[in-house]
Amino acid sequence: MVRILQGLAHKYFSDEEAIILLLLLVVGTGFIIFFGAMLAPAIASVIIAFILQGLVAKLRSLGVPEIVAILGVFLVFMGILVGFIFGLLPLIWTQVSALASEAPRIIRELQSYLELLPDQYPHLVSAEAVNTVYQQVSAEVGQITQWLVSFSLSSIPDLVALLIYVVLVPILVFFFLKDRRVLISSIGRLLPPQRPMMARIWHEVNLQCANYVRGKAVEILIVGSVTYVAFKLLGMPYAALLAMLVGLSVVIPYIGAAVVTIPVAVIGLFAFGWGTHFIWVMVAYGIIQALDGNVLVPILFSEVNNLHPVAIIVAVLFFGGIWGMWGVFFAIPLATMLKAVFAAWPVKTLERSPASEEE
Structure with a gap:
């Protein structure tokens, strides 16, 4: 067993950089697990900036100055965000509410469809199985409807968190785009100077x-x-x-x-x-x-x-x-x-x- 472990260590961790990288992966994963909820706006901003950086690089390759490219991409991002919040999100919420109000009718029609199955396929579907499925679907739909009804009162903290996201995320995205090289070089100083x-x-x-x-x-x-x-x-x-x-x-x-x-x-x-x-x-x-x-x-x-x-x-x-x-x-x-x-x-x-x- 000792020889096997020594062989694995020699094969995969003989390089000093490999050991440092493994420690970084373990520490980073543990940090996200324990502090991910607290730093969720920053993590979301990093991901969004990572996506937008490709468009910035594309504009830079076309000869657009870097600050102009960053401002242009950021304005596009803000336009999409505003359109989603004030255009798409209310429409989706309206349709979710309408679907919840239609749930009883859908359940009744579903029951009528299910009741035909034992007569058409008596060897495959039983009446007891149909009743079980119908009761489970009715219970799930009832819980969803109840959640939608109580959403306006019980989710005030979630709305406050959403407002924090709306304010913080655009600010963080802008600075991650603008100061990307500074931030990366600051992190690079913590790593070994030679790291091929x-x-x-x-x-x-x-x-x-x-x-x-x-x-x-x-x-x-x-x-x-x-x-x-x-x-x-x-x-x-x-x-x-x-x-x-x-x-x-x-x-x-x-x-x-x-x-x-x-x-x-x-x-x-x-x-x-x-x-x-x-x-x-x-x-x-x-x-x-x-x-x-x-x-x-x-x-x-x-x-x-x-x-x-x-x-x-x-x-x-x-x-x-x-x-x-x-x-x-x-x-x-x-x-x-x-x-x-x-x-x-x-x-x-x-x-x-x-x-x-x-x-």
Whole structure:
């Protein structure tokens, strides 16, 4: 056992930089776990600035002065933020409230559909199973409706926190963009002066994570916008709410699309019934998903090493279990970062002794 541990230490931790990097990863992970909630505005600002930095670099490559590029990108970000808060967010909240008020009618229609199943498929579905499913769905919908009704009173602290986010995040994003080099150099002073391995890992992580995060932001915007236009033209109710769900579903490949298909199908079925209109809605939704997976994703992520589906599912379960919804949202970027670190990690091959070679 001792020889095995010595061999692993020699293979993976013979470089001094590797040990320092491991300590940084452990300390950084523990810091985020214990202080992540407290520093959530700063972490969110770093991620947003990381996304916007790609646009700043693009403008700089076109000859735009740096301060002009930063101010222009920041103004675009503020325009999107204001449009989301005062335009999209009230619309989505209105549609969520309307959907909650329609919940009793949807439940009654669902009951009528479920009651037909034991007669049509007596060998597959029993009346007891239908009643169990109906009671569970009714209980869940009742809890959601009750939460929506009590939201205005119980969530005042959350609204205060949201106001803090709205004020602090734009300020932090601006300074992270403006003083990026100063902040990075300040952190670099805490590291060894000679760090070629860390520089290589930083380059790989920056390339992979930057392309992935920025690509996902563009993908969410495109898929959500196209879905909203398609649903609006087809007369689909709650188009903004469903478009937001479809757009956010691309954050979690495979799982997100499968989960979001359920509310799209259920709302379309109750809105139009089982007919031609419902089929057209599902066909449009299927075309959007197909174009996203086969056209948009290869274009946006051509320079990113794709993760295996098993790695994606494990990352979602692991980081979601640690950080909840935020962990699910950032599971793929974190997994991509870990993959980039492992790919660039120095591995020293064990030298064979002359005696072993003679054997």
